[in-house]
Amino acid sequence: MSFEDYRRSRYRPVARRRFLLRIVLACCLIFAIWHPAIPFRTKPLSAFAPNLVDKLRQTFDYKHNVTDWQMVHRFVQEHRNLWKGLEHVYDDPTSTLPLPEGSPDASLASNISQHKKGPSPLPNPPLPPPDEDEHIALCLTGKLFIAPHTIHHRNLIPLIVKNQTRDLEEFLRHHYHHHGIRRFYIHDDGTMPSLSDTNYSVPSTSLTFISHPTVEHNPDFEDRAGIQEEYYTDCATRFRDQHFWMGFLDVDELLEMTGNETLLTFLQSWEQNSTVGAVGVNWLLHTSSGLLSTPSPPTDSRKVYTKCIPDHAAPPYNDNEAIKTFVRLDKFESFHNVHCVGEMRDGAMEVGEHGDEIKPPCSRTPSTRERWALHHFATKSREEFEEKKVRGHIQGGGASEEWWEEVEGERQWDCLNLAEYVP
Structure with missing residues (x-):
């Protein structure tokens, strides 16, 4: 060879x-x-979603490299409990918390909807222990809607809640899960259909509906002056022996604990001081966020209206100086108005989060929210504001165009804290 x-x-x-x-x-x-089963792609991420990387970094301040599909997959896996816009990607597509069509989060979610579905996002922030002893309760009244076609029928004006069940659902879900509240008293002022006829996501055993019959009112609603204070007083006196604290809120107001306390531990910190009979929390007023129409499908206010007005350091002050009140029931005597108490037993007083005394007319300046805050979704979209103008307040009167211009004309800033809440 x-x-x-x-x-x-x-x-x-x-x-x-x-x-x-x-x-x-x-x-x-x-x-x-x-x-399709391989999350990594050789094409750069910018070819599919140019704004995705910036969106991720702006939302979560994420410092790792997310320039390819593999890192996006890793990112979603690590931060599923924080991601506030992907519930319908990882959960049932018919989720009750859809995103508004055309919003940045909706387009972002659609960009990575091809990824494999996983378990539901974990609650965010971590949920506090439930108040099983019902140490705290909430009392609320609804926003009412006048049916114009019935006004001329013997001056009988049925009070109808329009879109009220959607607002009430978010209110109950937020305070039940994120503040551990296990007792809600809801005054149903002759609404049609009744608020109690709706199925809510919280256990029905936590809800007590107090129904009032539909009555005749004069066209100017002058006979309704003070009606909300009457309902609040009824809650405080009727259930005085069943709870230590009771908060008096509206359905468009959502509480946030901004410090390292839960609502229960915060209120308990005042119980050793016999001179404190109530604690007031400052509003943080949300604007329409530039929306003219109500998002469709309906979406939580927390996710949509994420612009707030700033506090004024000097007069003229704005609505952020207004407060709502949590009352120690063994000290309660009467309300001054829907915002604060008037008289209390044993000379007790109402204070702010730092122990500063709050007196009528129930405003607190400077406004501070270092321990807690009350987000007030007052205007919502222009469409909903027009409904509110017709609907009127529970005590008569209605929202004015001047008030809309005053709120919307304020300098606005991003307030996204509640947008991250799940559920």
């Missing part, structure tokens, strides 16, 4: 194996690029 024949016979199998290996590697590469 010649040397040339020996060389060929010795190295031909090696060359054949190398050739086959190259074929296998090429097939694997093609599979990795095109197979």
Whole structure:
């Protein structure tokens, strides 16, 4: 055998194996690029979603490299409990918390909707222990709607809640889960249909509906002056022996604990001071966020209206100086108005979060929210504000165009804290 024949016979199998290996590697590469089950893509992420990286970093201040699909997949896995816009990607597509069509979060979610569904997002922030002893209760009244076609029928004006069940659902879900409240008293002022006829996401055993019959009112609603204070007083006196604290809120007001306390521990910190009979929390007024129409499908206010007005350091002050009140029931005597108490037993007083005394007319300046805050979704979209103008207040009168212009004309800033809440 010649040397040339020996060389060929010795190295031909090696060359054949190398050739086959190259074929296998090429097939694997093609599979990795095109197979839908592989999260990694060779194309840069910017080719699919130019604004995605900036959105992730702005929302979560995420410092890792998220320039390819593999990092996006890793990011979603690590931060599913924080991601506030992907409930319908990882959960049932018919989720009760859809995003408004055309919003940045909705388009962002659609960009990565191809990824495999996983478990539901964890609650965010972590939920406090439930107040099973019902140490705290909430009393609320609804926003009412006048049915114009019935005004001329013997001056009988049925009071109808329009879109009220949606607002009430968010209110109950927020305070039940994120503040541990296990008792809600809801005054149903002759509404049609009754608020109690709706199924809410919280247990029905936590809800007590106090129904009032539909009555005749004069066209100017002058007979309704003071009606909300009457309902609040009824809650405080009727259930005085069943709870230690009671908060008096409206359905468009959502509480946030901004410090390191829960609502229960915060209120308990005042119980050793016999001179404190009530604690007031400052409003933080949300604007329409530039929306003219109500999002469709309906979406939580927390997710949509994320612009707030700033506090004024000097007069003229704005609505952020207004407060709502949590009352220690064994000290309660009467309300001054819907915002604060008037008289209390044993000379007790109402204070702010730092122990500063609050007196009528129930405003607190400077406004502070270092321990807690009350987000007031007052205007919502222009469409909903027009409904509110017709609907009127529970005590008569209605929202004015001047008030809209005053709120919307304020300098606005992003207030996204509640937008991150799940559920």
